[in-house]
Amino acid sequence: RTLAEFDLEYAEQPCASVQELANLKERIEDLGIPIAADESVRKAFDPLAVARAGAADILIIKAQPLGGISAARRIVAEAGLPVVVSSALDTSVGLSMGALLAASIPDVDYDCGLGTAALLAGDVSTHPLLPVDGAIPVRRVDASEELLARYAATPERTAWWLDRLERCRRLLD
Template identity: 70%
Template sequence: MTALPPLADLLASAHVVALPLATRFRGIEVREAMLLEGPEGWTEFSPFVEYDDAESAHWLAGAIDFGWMPAPRALRADIPVNATVPAVPAERVAEVLSRFDGCRTAKVKVAEAGQRLGDDVARVRAVREAVGPEGRIRVDANAGWNVDEAEHAVHALAEFDLEYVEQPCASVDELAELRRRIRYMGIPIAADESVRKAQDPIAVARAGAADILVVKAQPLGGIRRALAVIEQAGLPAVVSSALDTSVGLSMGAALAAALPALDFDCGLGTASLLTADVAAVPLRPRGGVIPAARVAADPALLVRHAASPERAAWWRARLSRCHAVLAQTSQPHEA
């Protein structure tokens, strides 16, 4: 555990950027993030803007963990990553996949608000056609279905040979019921929101409601906390990101590099969804992998992609509030 750095130190190095996306994703077209420089190097604080201070404080703990603590020992130098396909029309799938060099796995967003199951089927079919029979496809519903809808959707998508279904329903009880219903199909269920947004991230494993954990370093409070969650859950893990800059992705890569076993391609290729970044050499997939190395923010790019003064002030105020939350708990990290 490390002491909480003074707020003044965090604010002194803080830069807020606004990075355009190649296609709309999670309802946004521009990704905002705050970059901080600690003794160990650059780190990122980037909870989505709708998250409250209590939840966002975990992200700040994760940023501090990476910037102020040495990364755990790396067990591998390269991290295999998946392509990420937003809820685009089927005819745009090939265009999106072309941004992910050499990726053998595609994660496809489904259950988008305002769309129908038929749109999901068409999108996943287009991905299967693009990646061929040897490619791997996983779908992510972001808790968008109830149990009956999820069961129906899994049946409709099963013909495309799914690697797993990520967070099909919102609650642990719903995931457990769905897992019971579709167990005969042999399609695993992965839990994301039920881990990173839960008061008890182990509850989903304890309830037998998932086969796989999707783990993100920043929202879980840092690499060490994420490693502890994985160990306690006793389930295989997929390391993923939250549309981070290349600095934030390098935090995820450090987590993936430290795992004793890495059985799945990681969701750490999402810099390919951005049309701008903070690193001179963005952490985009090359041959389906990214390096497990720290990434430094480029001063010129921090200036070029700086958010408006109003948005920078909003983020600085948010940082101050989240710092106060961590100061009250006096426990920003778990070793």
């Protein structure tokens, strides 16, 4: 209840589970602070569970973990809730996917979280997607071979990721 005085646009993923979100949403409904679900969408086996449960007012949508632009658009359409298109700490290659997703959704009423390339020490594109006056363009971004080599993971980190991918693949078999 202390947060009510701060005129928040929304509270993002204040609880871990869908049930906890639903309970909190019901308890603070009179405060006028919308609940936005992020991890309950992108990390869920069923990304629509939070919408079906009425546990959030807004969905935070990230294209990559949801299976790409088409899959994310289907989730948005089926959920029927306002969305914020966001990214992880992405290079311009990933941000271009988020920008295209945001541009393809009618009525995105909230600012999107797609300015993360500005937080990186370097990018893999010679023409990074950097925000100008709060916006980034919707355009194709190509990775530079030279920059990919410069920012490549160490052999140890690459081996770690390949091992992780293999373990995930085995889980799917």
